Amino acid sequence: MKILITGATGFVGSRFVARWKNEYTLLTPSHAELPIDNAEAVLRYVSEARPDVVLHLAAISNTWHCEQHPEESKQINVMGALHMAQVAKAVDAKFIFFSSDQIYNGNEELGGLPESIAVKPENVYGYDKLEAEHLIAVQDAEAIMLRATWMYDAERENMRTHPNFVVNIANALRTQTPLTFATREYRGITDIREVVEILPHCFKIPGGIYNFGAENTLNTYETALAYARLLQRKKPDAFTILTPEQLILADPERFSTHIRNISIDMQKLHAVLPHNVRFSTTLKGLEKFVEREYI
Ligand SMILES: NC(=O)c1ccc[n+]([C@@H]2O[C@H](COP(=O)([O-])OP(=O)(O)OC[C@H]3O[C@@H](n4cnc5c(N)ncnc54)[C@H](OP(=O)(O)O)[C@@H]3O)[C@@H](O)[C@H]2O)c1
Numbered sequence: 482m483k484i485l486i487t488g489a490t491g492f493v494g495s496r497f498v499a500r501w502k503n504e505y506t507l508l509t510p511s512h513a514e515l516p517i518d519n520a521e522a523v524l525r526y527v528s529e530a531r532p533d534v535v536l537h538l539a540a541i542s543n544t545w546h547c548e549q550h551p552e553e554s555k556q557i558n559v560m561g562a563l564h565m566a567q568v569a570k571a572v573d574a575k576f577i578f579f580s581s582d583q584i585y586n587g588n589e590e591l592g593g594l595p596e597s598i599a600v601k602p603e604n605v606y607g608y609d610k611l612e613a614e615h616l617i618a619v620q621d622a623e624a625i626m627l628r629a630t631w632m633y634d635a636e637r638e639n640m641r642t643h644p645n646f647v648v649n650i651a652n653a654l655r656t657q658t659p660l661t662f663a664t665r666e667y668r669g670i671t672d673i674r675e676v677v678e679i680l681p682h683c684f685k686i687p688g689g690i691y692n693f694g695a696e697n698t699l700n701t702y703e704t705a706l707a708y709a710r711l712l713q714r715k716k717p718d719a720f721t722i723l724t725p726e727q728l729i730l731a732d733p734e735r736f737s738t739h740i741r742n743i744s745i746d747m748q749k750l751h752a753v754l755p756h757n758v759r760f761s762t763t764l765k766g767l768e769k770f771v772e773r774e775y776i
Contacts, residue, residue, distance in 0.1 A: 482684075483508065485530055485574070487517055487565060488538030493579065493632065493673065495640040497536070500677045508532060512539070517561030527568040534684050535569040536577045537562060542643070544583060547606040554609050562613040566620045575684055576624040580614055582668065582694070583607035584628060585743040591667075593698075593746030596628070596690045614690060623688035630669035630694030630745060632676055635774055646670045647770065650708060650729075657722050662702040663735040667744040670704060671695040672766040679758055686753045692745035697763035705729045707764055711771045 482505050488494045489509035498507055508530050515526045517539050527535070540558050541547055547554035562578055569576040585594050587601030602608040617624045633645040642648060653660040671694035683691070697704060709725035720728075735741075751759055761769060 482506065482534060483530075483532045484534045484536055485510075485527065485532035486536045486538060487515060488540060490641060491538055491542070492634075492641050492643055493629075493676065494536075494538045496634065496637075496673050497538075497677050497680065499640065501681065505681075515539075517565055518556045520560075520564045523564040523568050527565075527572055527574075531572050532569075532574045534575045534577065535565060536680070537565045537569075538579050539565075540579065541606075544604055544606040547609065548604055551605045554605050558606070558609040559613045559616065563616045563620070566617040566624060569624075570621040576617065576621055577680070577683060578613065578617055578624060578626045580610045580626050580628045580690070581607065582628050582630045582692070582743045582745055584611050584614075585745075586741060588742065589739050591740065591742055593696050593744050594692075594742070595746045596692055596749055618690075621688070625683050625686060625688060626690045627683065627693035628690065628745065629676065630671045630743075632671050632673045632694070633770075634673040646705075647708070647767075650705060650712070653728055654709075654712065654719055654723075657728075659723065659728055659730050660705070661730045661732040662705040663741070664700050664702045664731050664733045665736040665740045666701040667697065667699075667740065667742040668701060669695040669697045669743075669745050670701075670763045670766075671760065672770050674770075675760055675766060679754070679760065682754050682758050683750075686750075689749075691750040692747055693750060693760075694745060694747075695760050695763040695766050696747050697744050699764065702729065702731045704763055704767075708767045708771075711768060715771050 485508040584600045584607045587603035614626050633647045636642045706729045709729045713720045
């Protein structure tokens with residue numbers, strides 16, 4: 482199987498490539514070789530490459546940057562995705578698009594949100610991901626659109642790592658600087674390793690929109706405190722100055738107008754995956770991460 486990956490140098494892409502480079506033929510053009518906002522360049526590259534699967538990861542993934550540069554976000558996160566979907570369809574390749582749980586960030590319902598809910602994005606990034614989903618679905622009913630959660634990993638050589646949940650807490654611990662987390666926020670936070678393992682299973686599922694990541698019933702403060710306690714159990718020496726309760730502080734003021742709930746319900750995807758392929762909950766994922774990593 483020949484897989485064309487856009488954004489292969491990014492956080493997700495670099496880890497996908499490292500994991501699957503021996504199992505699949507991977508085409509990993511750089512940004513300069515395949516600028517997704519250039520429709521002609523996309524057509525030229527993909528028509529020649531003729532992949533079986535297009536894994537479209539290239540995007541502006543920084544929500545703040547999108548808020549400051551809405552035109553650029555539109556060009557890359559909407560038009561770039563559309564260009565890729567159109568050409569993937571033309572060469573009969575399965576199209577996999579990374580959308581985001583940020584699509585749910587204006588919703589006021591509580592609990593794990595299913596894909597069927599009417600969504601109300603509140604920021605440029607979420608709005609653009611939603612628009613891209615709509616445009617892709619019109620192009621290609623077989624396209625797979627994955628609403629990914631915030632993902633984490635340790636920093637690794639030759640792989641891009643953004644600030645993320647475990648790195649932020651590791652830095653706080655190293656510098657002994659307390660961090661605050663919102664008590665009025667609910668979101669799934671997912672180990673990138675599970676994302677990368679599960680992705681190839683999604684090449685075979687029916688087209689449509691799927692939540693894609695960890696379910697989480699804890700609020701973000703509770704999640705962070707639970708993680709710090711797991712770290713303490715593994716490395717008690719790191720907590721001799723600040724205890725987990727002193728390192729992780731509650732912020733009850735953030736999201737004061739309505740609880741920010743972008744936590745996802747995973748029933749739809751889990752129903753079409755093999756029965757032994759499942760995302761862990763956020764807490765279970767963090768437990769496994771602490772078990773295996775030295776952070
Ligand atoms: N990271 C998360 O926690 C998270 C959560 C939910 C959803 N997502 C989504 O998951 C996907 C992958 O995210 P990520 O964290 O891996 O992103 P990332 O680390 O920011 O990487 C983005 C990639 O896109 C490339 N790129 C940007 N503009 C491009 C353009 N115009 N043409 C071609 N390539 C371009 C970048 O290449 P250069 O660096 O060379 O420009 C880079 O390889 C994105 O769609 C993101 O929105 C991510």
